[in-house]
Amino acid sequence: MTTSNRTKMIKRGAIWGFIVLELVFFSVAGRFLSLSETRFMDLDNMLLLLKQSAPIGIIALGMTVIMINGNIDLSVGAIFALSAIVMLDSQTWPIFSGLSEFTVIPFAWGLALITGMVLGAINGLIVWKTGVDAFIVTLGAMLGYRGLVFMYNGEQPTFQLNWTLVDMTESSFLGLEFPAIVFIVLTFLVWLMMTRTVHGRNAYAVGDNRDAAVNAGIRVGPHMLWNFVLIGFLTAFSSIVFYSASGSVNPNDGELYELWAITAVVLGGTKLVGGSGSVINTFGGVLAIQLLRKGLGHIGADTETVNLVIGLILIAVLFLDRQLNIKGKGELRT
Amino acid sequence: MADERLNAIGKLIARQGILVAFVIFMIGFALLNDRFITVDNVLGVVRSSAILGVMALGVTFVVISGNLDLSVGSMMSFSTIVVLDLHDKIGPELAIPAMFLMTMALGAIIGVLVGYFKLNSLIVTLGMLSAIHGLTLTYSGGKNMDIADKEGTWFSVIGQGSLLGVPVPIIIFLGLACLLSVLLAKTPFGRKVYAVGGNGVAATFSGIRRPRIVLMTYLISSFCVAMAGLLQASRSMGSQNTVGQGLELEVLAAIILGGASLLGGSGTVFKTVIGVLILGFIQNGLLLVGLEFYVQYVVTWLIIILAVWLDIAAKRGRLLSPIA
Numbered sequence: 001m002t003t004s005n006r007t008k009m010i011k012r013g014a015i016w017g018f019i020v021l022e023l024v025f026f027s028v029a030g031r032f033l034s035l036s037e038t039r040f041m042d043l044d045n046m047l048l049l050l051k052q053s054a055p056i057g058i059i060a061l062g063m064t065v066i067m068i069n070g071n072i073d074l075s076v077g078a079i080f081a082l083s084a085i086v087m088l089d090s091q092t093w094p095i096f097s098g099l100s101e102f103t104v105i106p107f108a109w110g111l112a113l114i115t116g117m118v119l120g121a122i123n124g125l126i127v128w129k130t131g132v133d134a135f136i137v138t139l140g141a142m143l144g145y146r147g148l149v150f151m152y153n154g155e156q157p158t159f160q161l162n163w164t165l166v167d168m169t170e171s172s173f174l175g176l177e178f179p180a181i182v183f184i185v186l187t188f189l190v191w192l193m194m195t196r197t198v199h200g201r202n203a204y205a206v207g208d209n210r211d212a213a214v215n216a217g218i219r220v221g222p223h224m225l226w227n228f229v230l231i232g233f234l235t236a237f238s239s240i241v242f243y244s245a246s247g248s249v250n251p252n253d254g255e256l257y258e259l260w261a262i263t264a265v266v267l268g269g270t271k272l273v274g275g276s277g278s279v280i281n282t283f284g285g286v287l288a289i290q291l292l293r294k295g296l297g298h299i300g301a302d303t304e305t306v307n308l309v310i311g312l313i314l315i316a317v318l319f320l321d322r323q324l325n326i327k328g329k330g331e332l333r334t
Numbered sequence: 335m336a337d338e339r340l341n342a343i344g345k346l347i348a349r350q351g352i353l354v355a356f357v358i359f360m361i362g363f364a365l366l367n368d369r370f371i372t373v374d375n376v377l378g379v380v381r382s383s384a385i386l387g388v389m390a391l392g393v394t395f396v397v398i399s400g401n402l403d404l405s406v407g408s409m410m411s412f413s414t415i416v417v418l419d420l421h422d423k424i425g426p427e428l429a430i431p432a433m434f435l436m437t438m439a440l441g442a443i444i445g446v447l448v449g450y451f452k453l454n455s456l457i458v459t460l461g462m463l464s465a466i467h468g469l470t471l472t473y474s475g476g477k478n479m480d481i482a483d484k485e486g487t488w489f490s491v492i493g494q495g496s497l498l499g500v501p502v503p504i505i506i507f508l509g510l511a512c513l514l515s516v517l518l519a520k521t522p523f524g525r526k527v528y529a530v531g532g533n534g535v536a537a538t539f540s541g542i543r544r545p546r547i548v549l550m551t552y553l554i555s556s557f558c559v560a561m562a563g564l565l566q567a568s569r570s571m572g573s574q575n576t577v578g579q580g581l582e583l584e585v586l587a588a589i590i591l592g593g594a595s596l597l598g599g600s601g602t603v604f605k606t607v608i609g610v611l612i613l614g615f616i617q618n619g620l621l622l623v624g625l626e627f628y629v630q631y632v633v634t635w636l637i638i639i640l641a642v643w644l645d646i647a648a649k650r651g652r653l654l655s656p657i658a
Contacts, residue, residue, distance in 0.1 A: 144635025
């Protein structure tokens with residue numbers, strides 16, 4: 001009993017321990033190796049870190065819910081790009097021509113969010129109605145939605161600079177910039193949903209044992225559909241936060257985001273098979289990746305090594321997790 | 335009784351459906367455009383599908399054994415960059431075997447992690463995707479690779495030459511397909527691959543050394559990736575670091591289209607070849623009827639989902655999922 005409790009604690013705290021380790025390592029190593037005068041653990045630096053991790057982080061929140069459900073979503077990168085195009089392009093549509101730079105914002109954002117939710121709903125409906133595995137459905141959608149992105153504006157980038165929007169998204173509150181605030185608030189809300197609502201409890205139940213969930217009267221199909229709508233919504237939100245400031249989107253934007261988001265979720269300890277995982281730990285996973293990126297840059301390592309290190313850490317995490325699981329259960333599985 | 339007959343028909347569709355769809359599809363495009371079925375066009379399509387195809391052949395083994403390989407795209411970038419770099423340093427005769435060894439060493443690492451340490455293949459290969467990408471960038475210093483003297487080497491023959499009018503990439507692709515098809519369908523090793531993918535625990539209890547089989551599938555996969563990298567390098571005689579990016583998912587799309595189950599235990603080399611050709615001919619056919627290249631993505635999406643859906647529907651005997 002005590003061993004399994006300890007194992008649980010180690011696993012729950014692992015990602016935060018890793019973050020502390022990163023902070024200590026990069027601070028110390030930075031003294032000797034860094035070319036810049038600023039310290040790594042600078043407050044501004046840490047606040048910037050939160051802002052930079054927001055785009056992937058917000059997507060990773062949705063991915064956590066999807067993966068706790070025992071599904072996966074590979075199409076988020078394309079949804080990210082398509083919502084951005086809708087948000088930027090809709091501001092130039094003739095029906096909104098009477099609106100000012102300020103009043104067009106809710107419409108543009110609303111349309112982008114609806115785009116994300118519709119794309120998510122399409123995935124969810126296919127998973128529900130056809131019974132095809134989410135991996136295949138969203139793998140196909142990754143191609144299909146990317147095709148839609150290209151069909152919208154060819155290979156041209158889409159521009160629309162709205163200065164009111166830029167000012168708004170670059171404003172800050174208590175030192176936190178807009179993307180960081182959105183990231184924190186959304187993390188809190190998704191955490192509330194997963195720990196305090198029936199829907200959250202059902203998400204764990206469905207991921208743990210789908211048949212049992214069906215027998216317990218959970219409507220598994222609509223439940224999964226809502227989670228796909230949720231990840232579409234969050235991906236579009238992430239897209240809004242990022243592109244409101246930059247004002248330009250390339251048709252290739254968002255490629256590989258699905259893999260980064262999944263990496264962050266797995267680092268946070270969520271299982272691919274579903275049934276367990278935590279939104280707060282995903283938050284930690286996202287921070288850990290961004291810290292690594294910044295830290296390696298800080299000590300003067302090539303940016304290329306970031307991918308190498310993250311890949312190796314991902315495998316190491318999996319390895320450690322397996323060791324802990326074996327000890328916790330006291331059995332070896334073939 | 336009627337149920338059994340329905341099942342039999344369902345099974346027949348499930349088994350041969352993709353081939354039927356392929357034929358209908360080819361006839362449709364041939365009617366739309368008279369340049370579609372010409373020797374030049376068909377050879378052109380098969381040739382440009384060869385790189386994706388060679389990779390898909392290897393990953394088929396991995397998928398049948400019940401695992402996934404997401405690292406093949408970045409591994410292909412790695413082998414392309416390595417062989418181009420070594421070509422100028424030690425000559426093509428040594429560069430090619432050296433590159434094969436290095437690529438297969440990466441495959442062996444994945445095989446050991448998935449086979450012997452029993453780690454989840456999706457995450458291991460996701461991690462390796464990132465790690466190998468980093469390795470490639472570090473190796474090349476972030477620069478593109480080019481062969482300095484493009485005229486004074488025979489290296490381009492592999493990707494650009496032809497034998498008796500048939501381009502060499504096609505010969506390599508189809509030759510390798512025949513070889514691997516025999517390996518998978520006619521040898522004890524092939525049967526073990528199916529056994530491991532069909533039911534790993536049962537395979538272990540019947541004396542099959544599962545870790546070794548899994549390791550072998552990843553070695554085959556990385557061998558094929560090295561071959562694809564060689565074709566790519568020789569075709570373009572120079573390359574970016576990210577040449578294989580995204581190919582891992584296209585490879586999986588081709589395999590799924592061919593009708594293999596991601597759960598393992600089913601699929602054949604022949605079906606994968608059909609899947610690869612369907613992807614190639616969709617792309618080509620849509621271009622010939624005058625559509626933009628990106629329309630193929632949307633069409634591929636619809637075809638993948640339809641193919642898998644019909645496959646599943648035939649197996650369960652009803653169109654919609656019974657999940658409430």
